Amino acid sequence: MSGCSDCSSCNSATVVEFPGSRTAPKAVAVIGPPNSGKTTLFNRLTGLHQKVANFPGVTVEQHTGIAALPDGRTIQLIDLPGVYSLSPRSEDEQVAHDVLTGRRTDTPKPEAVLLVLDSTNMGRHLMLAAPILALGLPTLVILNMADDLRNRGGRVDLEKLSAELGAPVALVSARRGQGVEQVFDFLAGAMLKPAPKELPILQDVPKCRQWAGHVGTQASYRAPTPPKWTRRLDAVFLHPVGGPLLFLAVVIAIFQTIFTVAAPSQTAVDWLIEHSGKWVASVLPAGLFKSLLIDGVWKGVGSVIVFLPQILLLFLFIGILEDSGYLARAALIADRTMAKVGLQGKSFIPLLSAYACAVPAIMSTRTIENKRDRIATILIAPFMTCSARFPVYLLVIAAFIPNRPLLGHFLSIGAAAMLGLYVLGFVVAVLTARVLKSSILKSGRTPFLLEMPSYRWPTLASLGLRLFDRAKVFLVRAGTIILLVSVLLWGALNLPYTNGHPPEIANSLAGTIGRTIEPVIRPLGFNWKIGIGLLTAVFSRETIIATLGTIYGMDPEANKEGLQAALHHDLSLGGAFALLVFFAFAMQCISTIAVVRRETGGWKWPVLQFSYMTVLAYAGAFAAYHLIR
Amino acid sequence: MQLSVNCDLPETLPASLVDLRHGDAAILDGIDLPMEDARRLMELGFLPGTQITAGRSAPGGDPQVFQVDGSEIALRRETARRLTVHRKKTKVEAKPRV
Numbered sequence: 193m194s195g196c197s198d199c200s201s202c203n204s205a206t207v208v209e210f211p212g213s214r215t216a217p218k219a220v221a222v223i224g225p226p227n228s229g230k231t232t233l234f235n236r237l238t239g240l241h242q243k244v245a246n247f248p249g250v251t252v253e254q255h256t257g258i259a260a261l262p263d264g265r266t267i268q269l270i271d272l273p274g275v276y277s278l279s280p281r282s283e284d285e286q287v288a289h290d291v292l293t294g295r296r297t298d299t300p301k302p303e304a305v306l307l308v309l310d311s312t313n314m315g316r317h318l319m320l321a322a323p324i325l326a327l328g329l330p331t332l333v334i335l336n337m338a339d340d341l342r343n344r345g346g347r348v349d350l351e352k353l354s355a356e357l358g359a360p361v362a363l364v365s366a367r368r369g370q371g372v373e374q375v376f377d378f379l380a381g382a383m384l385k386p387a388p389k390e391l392p393i394l395q396d397v398p399k400c401r402q403w404a405g406h407v408g409t410q411a412s413y414r415a416p417t418p419p420k421w422t423r424r425l426d427a428v429f430l431h432p433v434g435g436p437l438l439f440l441a442v443v444i445a446i447f448q449t450i451f452t453v454a455a456p457s458q459t460a461v462d463w464l465i466e467h468s469g470k471w472v473a474s475v476l477p478a479g480l481f482k483s484l485l486i487d488g489v490w491k492g493v494g495s496v497i498v499f500l501p502q503i504l505l506l507f508l509f510i511g512i513l514e515d516s517g518y519l520a521r522a523a524l525i526a527d528r529t530m531a532k533v534g535l536q537g538k539s540f541i542p543l544l545s546a547y548a549c550a551v552p553a554i555m556s557t558r559t560i561e562n563k564r565d566r567i568a569t570i571l572i573a574p575f576m577t578c579s580a581r582f583p584v585y586l587l588v589i590a591a592f593i594p595n596r597p598l599l600g601h602f603l604s605i606g607a608a609a610m611l612g613l614y615v616l617g618f619v620v621a622v623l624t625a626r627v628l629k630s631s632i633l634k635s636g637r638t639p640f641l642l643e644m645p646s647y648r649w650p651t652l653a654s655l656g657l658r659l660f661d662r663a664k665v666f667l668v669r670a671g672t673i674i675l676l677v678s679v680l681l682w683g684a685l686n687l688p689y690t691n692g693h694p695p696e697i698a699n700s701l702a703g704t705i706g707r708t709i710e711p712v713i714r715p716l717g718f719n720w721k722i723g724i725g726l727l728t729a730v731f732s733r734e735t736i737i738a739t740l741g742t743i744y745g746m747d748p749e750a751n752k753e754g755l756q757a758a759l760h761h762d763l764s765l766g767g768a769f770a771l772l773v774f775f776a777f778a779m780q781c782i783s784t785i786a787v788v789r790r791e792t793g794g795w796k797w798p799v800l801q802f803s804y805m806t807v808l809a810y811a812g813a814f815a816a817y818h819l820i821r
Numbered sequence: 822m823q824l825s826v827n828c829d830l831p832e833t834l835p836a837s838l839v840d841l842r843h844g845d846a847a848i849l850d851g852i853d854l855p856m857e858d859a860r861r862l863m864e865l866g867f868l869p870g871t872q873i874t875a876g877r878s879a880p881g882g883d884p885q886v887f888q889v890d891g892s893e894i895a896l897r898r899e900t901a902r903r904l905t906v907h908r909k910k911t912k913v914e915a916k917p918r919v
Contacts (some may be wrong), residue, residue, distance in 0.1 A: 274866065278863050281860075281861075313890075316890045316892065393897035397860060397863040397864060398868050401863075415891060418888075426877055426886075430877040433880075435880065524895050527883075527897070528881055528884075531897075639862070639894070641861065641896065643892060644892075644893035
């Protein structure tokens with residue numbers, strides 16, 4: 193990969209014709225350093241036509257999208273991870289390098305490159321142009337954030353820059369959509385192979401920087417003045433006293449909103465599911481099919497879809513924090529505290545999100561570049577008390593713990609027990625992190641580097657696209673895995689079907705399975721009915737309530753009192769505590785398992801995590817049952 | 822990472838980035854870290870000879886933000902300690918490099 197020698201042959205510009213037909217989309221890669229606004233541009237170009245997946249075998253996310261040209265042709269855009277260079281050291285750089293050189297069999301080799309750079313920091317960002325131009329692929333150099341450059345008094349001569357780089361240059365503002373038509377023109381037109389005047393030796397960083405500086409000087413680049421508002425806002429957000437207080441306020445506000453604002457919206461979704469179910473029930477003839485649809489599909493899938501508002505709300509907050517630039521400041525403030533556990537500042541927001549739901553939390557660990565820190569964060573996230581545990585805790589505590597005041601009006605015993613369970617999950621998470629970070633996930637001395645982007649207003653389009661993306665992922669899962677599980681559970685509760693009647697639950701397939709595992713869970717103080725609940729809770733925790741409700745032949749929502757009373761027949765006080773501890777520790781969530789597998793690129797980590805958490809749950813429940821009798 | 826630097830000012834003292842207080846500027850001399858890590862820092866603008874200005878920090882002073890080559894990068898003290906600088910006698914306004 194030596195730069196100059198590669199390009200001596202391509203000094204005469206050659207026009208590259210695309211071999212692809214009109215139907216097969218041509219592949220074009222989008223690449224740029226972190227914080228260059230690459231994703232914003234990608235969103236501009238592709239809109240809703242995006243697909244998110246993981247590159248097989250690695251944890252790097254693969255975004256592809258379809259850009260529709262004005263003449264009707266379509267082009268496949270590959271959004272590569274944000275990198276500072278192409279020397280394959282991190283996983284991100286390896287993927288970017290391999291895709292661009294056509295070494296990944298799962299991704300088509302790009303026929304052209306869109307190189308996105310921050311025009312307000314062109315000197316440093318141009319360093320990435322050297323290895324990209326050296327590839328010899330038709331390249332459009334996109335100087336993004338043109339609005340910032342202009343507003344802060346910077347300028348650049350595009351013609352001279354283009355002559356120096358031997359490639360077309362476009363000055364755009366992806367956020368405002370200014371100049372984006374130039375990108376479409378490039379994609380639609382005949383593309384030239386780059387013919388830069390000179391390229392530095394790519395391995396030599398100081399030489400590359402010198403080259404970038406030289407190119408900038410030739411193009412009469414004047415850097416903009418430092419961002420005034422960012423300095424002013426940092427004086428507040430990074431104030432030695434005010435900063436942490438604001439940080440706490442932000443955290444509490446998010447936490448509080450997810451719990452309070454989400455509740456009515458959840459009720460609304462619940463109402464919608466219930467009434468649509470009733471409507472479907474009213475138009476269908478009674479029978480097996482109706483039972484499958486209502487008891488299996490509607491109740492099963494519906495119990496999961498109620499979490500959609502919470503998940504969207506969480507991602508709205510994360511989106512605002514990230515797009516505005518505050519997330520980097522939050523990570524900076526949290527870094528010291530997280531370092532004590534062996535983690536880093538960037539782990540903080542995912543762990544906070546895990547109090548709502550581990551699935552989006554694990555997805556949001558993508559902001560952590562250090563792979564070991566990221567995996568450690570993924571592994572401890574499910575210990576945080578998620579919203580699916582909440583209804584289970586609520587039910588068991590209400591059934592077994594008298595609601596007497598503990599500290600006057602401030603805290604009742606029930607609330608204290610709830611708080612205790614939150615603390616329990618957190619303590620175990622911290623201890624697990626310590627163990628992991630001092631053993632299998634000990635990271636070397638990789639320095640913690642955190643770029644502080646300028647503050648920017650998040651745009652509605654970008655936030656909307658994020659929410660749309662997450663909603664799609666979530667609903668697709670509800671419509672596939674969870675649907676399948678619900679149908680299977682319904683089947684197990686209705687088999688064997690004799691004389692046109694479903695069996696008694698105790699004699700059903702599910703009941704038989706419950707009684708088979710009873711010896712294993714007996715030491716924890718659970719009987720076979722609780723056993724079926726535990727089994728169905730593997731798919732999602734709150735399912736145990738619906739399952740127990742079905743088993744006791746009651747509606748769990750309408751008749752909480754009845755369910756609470758019924759629980760007393762099957763659980764002693766010790767057993768109730770054991771059940772709470774079991775739920776605090778066990779990884780009963782098929783969505784979390786699936787998302788961990790996706791994010792870590794294999795079965796190794798989810799299997800390890802599931803085993804560890806199950807063993808811990810069993811041991812914890814055993815201890816609780818025998819200590820509190 | 823060694824780079825000989827012309828220390829013609831008698832007031833210049835050998836120091837590291839952790840010795841800079843908010844607003845102080847200094848010139849980077851070298852990075853005492855393994856090659857891979859040093860490269861990563863250099864790609865972010867921490868090149869010998871570059872002027873670095875100390876910015877704000879997290880409470881307790883760790884990690885700290887540094888203004889370098891048109892961007893702001895936060896480093897932990899353990900990393901900042903490995904970046905040797907020589908200080909200028911007077912405060913200098915950060916001049917954007919091109």
